[in-house]
Amino acid sequence: MxxxxxxxxxxxxxxxxxxxxxxxxxxxxxxxxGELDLLLGDEPVLAQVATADEPTRACPLCDRPLDKVNIGPGGRVLVDRCPQGCGLWFDRHEVAELVADLDDAAGGLPPAVREFLAEVFPAKGGK
Amino acid sequence: MAFLLVPVLVLLGLAAVLVMWGIGVYNGLVAARNRVKESWAQVDVQLKRRFDLIPNLIETVKGYMQHERATLEAVTAARAAVGGAGTQAQRLEAESGLTAALGRLFAVSEAYPDLKASANFASLQEELASTENKIGFARQFYNETVMNLNNKVQMFPGNIIAGMFHFGAETFFEVKDEAQREAPKVSFS
Amino acid sequence: MWEQIAANRRKSFLLVMSAALLLGLLGWAGGEYFLGKGGGAGGVLVALVVWLVMTLAAWFQGDGIMLSVAGAHRVQKDDFPQLFNIVEEMTLAAGLGRMPAVYVIDDPAPNAFATGRKPENAAVAVTSGLLRTLDRDELQGVVAHEMAHVRNRDIQLMLFAGVLAGAIVILAETGLRGMWMGGGRSRSRREGGADGNGLAALLAIVLMILAPILAQLIYFAVSRRREYLADASAASFTRYPEGLASALEKISLAPQRLGGATSATAPMYIINPLKRAGQAAANATGTHPPIDERVRILRAMGGAGFVDYDRSYREVTGRGGVVPKSALAGDGAQAPAARPAPDRPAPSTRENARQVDDFFYRKGGYRTVACACGTTLRIPPDFATPSAKCPRCGTMHDLR
Known part of the structure; x- marks a missing residue:
């Protein structure tokens, strides 16, 4: 891919x-x-569609332009989501930002997801 | 003479049609009987496969299930009964008993998380559950071929030809106990 | 059941004959038009040659082409033990002498198809998306449906029907293009334009417009009927209509579209790979019946025999029966009880997903690097960077 x-x-x-x-x-x-489903089970990812001046990217699976969406508590982190539902794209730092946000405010994502993300992407300031 | 020719020809024609019909019915009976034989061979292959898988299963399970000695011994005894069966009827009886004993073993295995987590047990469980399914499906098909043969042997007018050439009805492979009719409840998770 | 196969053979024969007649008629009219009066025989010859070449190509290459167009990989029992077991189970239930070859296609869209001229050299192919999406009972339902296509000789029938329809379409299109460019008229004028030729010309035009439509309608009608029959057979093989019903539901809800499918291969799949979910497909030009209808029929069956399916079909669609009379009277019809729903927890598909990953990473030439922190890194063969970082512990893995 x-x-x-x-x-x-x-x-x-x-x-x-x-x-x-x-x-x-x-x-x-x-x-x-598929991986999101394994992580989330049936819970939907909380996301709101947004507009941003970041460049538009194409889905690596279906080639459709990805939507910009805000996720996490407060919707501070801007990620790209496939309109077809193929998956989510996080630019550099965005996963770490999400993990940091989730540390500040409980809720937003199921605990299992937060735990997994924090394990795989330990917040590393400035990196 | 010409006036005799027509009825003679008609009679000859009728006889020819009758013989052709008889050959057709006979061939149909032979084909049906061969299908019964073939489909029984399939059932037999699966029953043997199950027979061969059991020692491996017992070996894997033994260490985890020390408190289930009776269940394990029941499986071993049921397997021995299959090996010692003389007649076909005894054999089918013993195979049913083995199905039931294995079903109980898998049911109690649910209570042993360590066992269920073992990769070896998981693959054995899939193999045995699938073999159990295969026995069921092969039996299902065997019974269909038996039904097909029996219909041909017993229904008029085919039964005349069947009687002439000594075609007999075959016996179904039924699982008597209603509870054993389904494959043992095995979790695939 | 044997009677049903025999009925199918008769039907294949009738279908091939009627479509061949259409083809011959088209050839004759085209010949009369383009080659002048008396050229009908030459036209028929041209039509027959086109058909023969296409049939031979399809007969000897058809399944191979289909499998390679779809990007299918032959797999062995060690790669996918459960899939293999299920195919073996359904081979027994269908009473096929030999187990079909098993193929897996790396495609996230869940779908499946069967191919092969004869049950002896048949192949069943499933996508990786199907293995990731369905549990064991559902997978069994899908494999049973494909096995029914094999057992009912549907593949043969659809191959012939498809090639005939294709030959008719190609000939008619070529003919119409020729007429458009005035190919026939000048010649008929040269020969004096006999009255018979005028009639032939009219017939030719009408045939060239109608024949392709007719051919495709025959093809689609046959294809849809085969789908219902395969569903009915799948229920009787598994004794568990709910497995297939729930599989069809899951497949139809999946968002992905299948990559390697064309309109020619579409009827082979368990659901039409070219139609998007939710799109209406209940018209004369659909190769597959609408999925929600198939699901409702399966769920309303009660038993698991052909009789149950036929009754349920009548109730759900309000149309006449779909199972041939011969099959209803046959022994497979003896309304066997459906298996009760299993009272075990929904089986996980994760093991299958892992097998899919392992198989295709191996096939794709990926390198596996185990990181000390417990993560596994998989490096594609065309990876550009000389090292890869483990995100969890930050270790840089040297790949040179």
Whole structure:
């Protein structure tokens, strides 16, 4: 699978049977729909559609332009979501930002997801 | 002479049609009987496969299920009964008993999380559950072929040809106990 | 059941004959038009040659082409033990002498198809999306449906029907294009334009417009009927209509579209891969009946025999029966009781998902790097960077 931002092949990281696609060039992360389902179960991801001046990217699976959505408590983190439901794209730092937000305010995402994200993406300031 | 020719030809024609019909029915009976044989061979293959899988299962389970000695011994005894069965009727009886004993073993295994987490047990469980399914499906098909043969043997006018060439009805492979009719309740999770 | 297969053979034969007649008529009219009076025989010859070449190509290459167009990989029992077991189970239930080859397609859209000219060389293909989405009972329902296509000789029938319809479409289109460019008229004028030729011309035009439509309608009608029959057979094989019903529901709700499917191969799949979920498909040009209708019929069956399916079909659709009389009278029809719903927890599909991943990472030439912190990194063969970082512990893994 190619990175939606830099178009190079991404590598796969598997932890606790959840697989994520990472880009070595830009440190972005792709969450497949299937992986999200494994994480979330039936709970929907809280997200609101937003507009932003970030460049529009194409879904690595279905090639449709990705929507910009705000997620997490307060909707502070802006990520890209496939309109077809193929998955979510986090630019560099965005996962860490989400984890930090989730540390500040409880709720928003199910505990299992928060725990998993915090495990795999420990917040590293400035990195 | 010409006036005799027509009825003679008609009679010859009728006889030819009758013989052709007889050959058709006979061939149909042979085909049906062969299908019964083939489908029984399939049931037999699966029953043997189950028989061979059991020692492996007992070996895997033994360490985890020390408190279920009786259940394990019941499976071993049921397997021995299958091995020692003389007639076909005894064999089918014993196979039913083995199905029931295995069902109980898998039911109690639910209470052993360590066992269920073992990869070896998981794959054995899929194999045995699938073999159990295969026995069921092969039996289902065997019974269909038996029904097909029996209909041909017993229904008029085919029964005339069947009687002439000594085709007999076959027996169904039924599981008597209603509770054993379904495959044992095995969790695939 | 044997009677049903025999009935199918008769039907295939009738269908091939009627479509062949249509093809011959088209060839004759085209010949009369383009080659002048008396050219009908030449036209028929051209039509037959086109059909023969296409049939031979489909007969000897059809399944191979279909499997390679779909990007299917042959798999073994060690790769997908459960899938293999299920195919074996359904081979027994269908009473097929030999187990079909099993293929997996790396595609997130859940779907499946069967191919092969004869039950002896049949193949069943499922997508990785199907393995990730369905539990064991559902997978069994889908495999049973495909096995029914194999057992009922549907693949053969659809291959012939498809090639005939294709030949008719190609000939009619070529003919119409020729007429548009005035190919026939100048010649008929040269020969004096006999009255018979005028009639032939009219017939040719009418045939060239109607024949392709007619051919496709025959094809679609046959295809839809085969789908209902395969559903009925699947229920009787598994004795568990709910498995297939729930699988169809899940498949139809999936958002992904299948990659390697074309309109020619569409009727082979368990659901039409070209139609999006929710789109109405209940018209004369659909290869598949609407899914919600198929699901409702399966759920209203009660028993698991052909008789149950036929009754349920009548009740749900309000149309006449769909199962041939011969099959209703046959032994498979003896309304066997459906298996009760299993009282075990919904089985997890995670094990299958893991097998899918392992298989395709291996196939794709991925390198596996285990990180000391417990994560596993999988590196694609065309990875551009010389090292990869584990996000969890920050270790850089050298890939050179």
């Amino acid at each position: 190619k990175c939606p931002a830099c178009r190079v092949s991404m590598y796969v990281v598997e932890y606790r049977r959840i697989e994520l696609d990472l880009c070595a060039a830009c440190d972005g992360v792709w969450f497949d729909r």
